[in-house]
Amino acid sequence: MIRALEPRDRDHWQALYRGYQAFYGHDRAPEFYDKAFARLMSGDARDFQGLVYDDGGLLGLVHYVFHPNLWRDEGVCYLQDLFTSDQARGRGVGRALIRGVYDAADAAGVPNVYWLTAEDNYAGRMLYDRVGQKSPFIRYNRPL
């Protein structure tokens, strides 16, 4: 049910990713999705990869990237985007997608996977506390 994102997923993927962007308050132009999909399909191992939960229709997506870490030769895996459709809620789709990233990370020899989430993303954290481990680390940004 978890499989790599493919070119034929374009429309369903965009519908899901638009929902994710809306969750964070973003209304993106079509070009945003064009670029993101092109990158996900580029085959560049240093750029983002996508997985989907396919149950006949697409119920969820996850995007991740490997990037260097000075403490670890093999680098780390950053899970940036995770989203499931409303009808997928409570069916283990989010959990399966995260585990899909764990498997992909293992296959790449990069076992360390991390993600960031808003402190008040309660629904997300209910899942993350089961499948991941909260760290004491918080994010600071350059003010722009």
Next chain:
Amino acid sequence: MIRALEPRDRDHWQALYRGYQAFYGHDRAPEFYDKAFARLMSGDARDFQGLVYDDGGLLGLVHYVFHPNLWRDEGVCYLQDLFTSDQARGRGVGRALIRGVYDAADAAGVPNVYWLTAEDNYAGRMLYDRVGQKSPFIRYNRPL
């Protein structure tokens, strides 16, 4: 006073970086420093870069890397390691090093800089609140 890390900095850099690792409770083998320094000197624009605060002697270091972000074509800049020597405390060294990364990020066309810190790193956060902006994002890790 802020300048790129250079091969001649090897010994002083290692003394500083050992202090940083000790702050996080790590006692690293010499090979850890060999590898890290080699990467910092590799010239690979996709791997880590280093800056130092040089006031005759080295008073501080910072390591950063550019990595892809699916939301931004130009990617983001991750500031992983920041450390200043005890004698540098209160002299603006940490602030200057962070600003050095901001400048490097601007020069690379990657204005977004972020870093992670432990929630109870009070001394660090006193600085970070002045030069950066706390986000509501917290880090989750895959349990290993």
Next chain:
Amino acid sequence: MIRALEPRDRDHWQALYRGYQAFYGHDRAPEFYDKAFARLMSGDARDFQGLVYDDGGLLGLVHYVFHPNLWRDEGVCYLQDLFTSDQARGRGVGRALIRGVYDAADAAGVPNVYWLTAEDNYAGRMLYDRVGQKSPFIRYNRPL
């Protein structure tokens, strides 16, 4: 539907309060409930008061107390316990109980109401973010 706790509520109140204590991992002796109920029924304006959500059966309870605050002559109102039965979820019972405390506090001339909750009480916080306001204050305890 919100009304003061009454002597006839003893059994249903205890069933609810036992559920609340279980949520926090406590298995209390019967005396715990005897004492708590006696205090709630004592009529002492300086001790705890109870409200229930009565919809034929009791669907929820809340306990609160007024206590001095050096910054405010009139003191403050501390909402200590809030619990709703499983069958009450999603029916606005928790919200109505908190509003019941707000009304009682207004009637007592003590408009400031506060409560504490575990940072990872996600279900609770979904409600609290709608009816209350998260403060930046965290609790420290004497180590015992």
Next chain:
Amino acid sequence: MIRALEPRDRDHWQALYRGYQAFYGHDRAPEFYDKAFARLMSGDARDFQGLVYDDGGLLGLVHYVFHPNLWRDEGVCYLQDLFTSDQARGRGVGRALIRGVYDAADAAGVPNVYWLTAEDNYAGRMLYDRVGQKSPFIRYNRPL
């Protein structure tokens, strides 16, 4: 060096407490201090008590109150205000004041002492982490 606040401390107490109020951004009218001091001197065991650190001059103050808690017959002790003068920093004054409250709480048979502090009160938390224990509890307020 830790002793109960006394009537003769009025002026020095007010200077310290004004500093504390300023720390939280408050510029209080004289009546605020009149009322607070009168309450601290009232002898009412249910209202606030004060301790000072006296080293010839007053170097710090702490205010606390006992209030009911439905989970504990003996109630709890709330430490509301803690402040030390600038010249007292680094001399263990804050720690001694907190321990003074612990002792007073023990003498009253109310061993549980707690306080609240802003998440970003770094200087305070450096002390609190040594003498107290951070809980996972955060404070919500009624929006007024």
